Amino acid sequence: xxxxxxxxxxxxxxxKIIAKERLRLVLVHDRASISPQVLDSLKEDMLxxxxxxxxxxxRGTEVTLNSDKExxxxxxxxxxxxxxxxxxxxxxx
Amino acid sequence: xxxxxVVTSGKGGVGKTTTTANISTGLAxxxxxxxxxxxxxxxxxxxxxxxxENRIVYDLVDVTRGDCRLRQAxxxxxxxxxxxxxxxxxxxxxxxxxxxxxxxxxxxxxxEFEYVIIDCPAGIEMGFKNATAGAERALVVTTPEISxxxxxxxxxxxxxxxxxxxxxxxxxxxxxxxxxxGDMMDIDDMIDILAIDLLGVVPEDESIVVSTNKGEPAVLDxxxxxxxxxxxxxxxxxxxxxxxxSMESEDGFLSKIKKFFGIQR
Ligand SMILES: Nc1ncnc2c1ncn2[C@@H]1O[C@H](COP(=O)(O)OP(=O)(O)O)[C@@H](O)[C@H]1O
Ligand SMILES: [Mg+2]
Numbered sequence: 001x002x003x004x005x006x007x008x009x010x011x012x013x014x015x016k017i018i019a020k021e022r023l024r025l026v027l028v029h030d031r032a033s034i035s036p037q038v039l040d041s042l043k044e045d046m047l048x049x050x051x052x053x054x055x056x057x058x059r060g061t062e063v064t065l066n067s068d069k070e071x072x073x074x075x076x077x078x079x080x081x082x083x084x085x086x087x088x089x090x091x092x093x
Numbered sequence: 094x095x096x097x098x099v100v101t102s103g104k105g106g107v108g109k110t111t112t113t114a115n116i117s118t119g120l121a122x123x124x125x126x127x128x129x130x131x132x133x134x135x136x137x138x139x140x141x142x143x144x145x146e147n148r149i150v151y152d153l154v155d156v157t158r159g160d161c162r163l164r165q166a167x168x169x170x171x172x173x174x175x176x177x178x179x180x181x182x183x184x185x186x187x188x189x190x191x192x193x194x195x196x197x198x199x200x201x202x203x204x205e206f207e208y209v210i211i212d213c214p215a216g217i218e219m220g221f222k223n224a225t226a227g228a229e230r231a232l233v234v235t236t237p238e239i240s241x242x243x244x245x246x247x248x249x250x251x252x253x254x255x256x257x258x259x260x261x262x263x264x265x266x267x268x269x270x271x272x273x274x275g276d277m278m279d280i281d282d283m284i285d286i287l288a289i290d291l292l293g294v295v296p297e298d299e300s301i302v303v304s305t306n307k308g309e310p311a312v313l314d315x316x317x318x319x320x321x322x323x324x325x326x327x328x329x330x331x332x333x334x335x336x337x338x339s340m341e342s343e344d345g346f347l348s349k350i351k352k353f354f355g356i357q358r
Contacts, residue, residue: 014275023239027246027286091151 025070032072034065046076055082094124095203098210098330099228101260103244105215107236110267111301113212114142115320118310119327121176121207128167128206130198131181134190135213140180144171144308152220154182156195163201172313177206190220192226195196209328217251217294225252231260232292237267237278246287261292263326268297293326294337295319 034042043063050056057079066075089093100113110133117129130153131139140146151166156179163179168236176328179202182189208222213224225231235245245262252260264280271277284291296321304311311320312327325335 016269016272016275016282017240018230019157020277023242023278023286026243031250032248057101 028070029067030073032065034068039063040063043076047078050078051084053084054080055084056080094208095205095209095226096230097199097246098230098232099210099213099225099257100232100234101212101213101221101224101242101248102215102216102234103248104235104241107241107252108234108263108310109215110142110212110296111305112234112263112265112323113139113210114321115312116204116327117176117208117210118143118170118173119323120210120313120330121170121220122313123331124175124329125132125208125331126175127204127208127210128177128179128202130170130179130209130211132190132195132211132220132339134181134185134187134220135183136214137180137181137183138249139212140168142305143310145178145326146308149180151263152180152182153187154189157190157198163198171311182215192222195223195226197227198232200302217247221248222255225255225257228257231257231290232263233260233287234263234265235273235283235287236265237283242278242283242286249287262287262289263292265295266297267294270354290330293322295322295326308345313315 044063046063047056047058047061060079062075062077064075066073079088083090085092096249100109100116101182102109110131113131117127119128123328129139129143130187131154132138133139134154137152140149145164145168148168151161152338155161156163166179167177168180171180199209199211209227211224213226214220231340233245233252235241249260252258262284264283267280268277272279280291281293298311298317300314300317301319302310304314304317304320311317312323314320325337
């Protein structure tokens, strides 16, 4: 069988395998779905933590949930103005 | 004190009502005191599956409204006197029942019955909230189809949020020949994806249609494959350790059946 499969190229996947894969992907998305309110409070909490280390532009910050076919990622774009405890030239003060 | 078990699924038509009727009758045939509650208001069905449709006088809404006493609304089964049905209202307003009332009702019934089995409507709205409000354990019924398993996943999440953790899975309408051909998801696939323990597997079986036609649950038909599956599930609910029968495991199924509901009373 293995030999024949190699000879004639890969066998077509069974409908069960197709179903499983589609189900897996649809659940990745279902399970990662998050309400805008929750995303917003996540963003605020994250910015509070980062502010302990860096001076950031809170208004210019964007936090989104990005999903492509295979996976879901949390993307945060946070403009950094400076580092807390250093001057403009990066010298510790 | 009895145990309150809700039969859920998310998607409609996957076998909640069939499962409720069969496990309740199965438990009753083992001598347990059982009451079924049909919470599918407006789409009453458990009565016809049980063959009790001609005996209904009062319903769930009459009870929660206080228009009759609980005892008056409980319909005795034809076959087992230790089995009762509290039917759903057919024509009344869906919002007539509140979760708090269901909780009180279940508390009352628990004192008198060993098992309170609740047939949940499809969906995730009010009907689901009512059906789960007084429950202590949940069963999730699915079929081996993407849409049913997807909805089951959502329901499992909602059950966890409603503090009904560790629901157990019943896979219904499995067709071993299709599984073998690779044209149907097998049990392991579904357990893998849903990450919950299995309570049992029920095959696609014409005897379910025949028994529903007659109003006699298949669990009482000793020749029915689905009936055998429901007998095994009923025994597992009482805490018995019943291995999967070959029909259930034909597709190379290896996962362990959860030793059920450990707490024996
Ligand atoms: N294992 C089975 N084999 C064959 N038919 C089944 C099986 N389980 C359920 N059915 C049929 O599927 C239909 C839907 O079942 P039902 O229990 O009413 O689902 P639900 O309560 O989830 O909407 C019914 O007509 C029932 O007879
Ligand atoms: Mg139903």
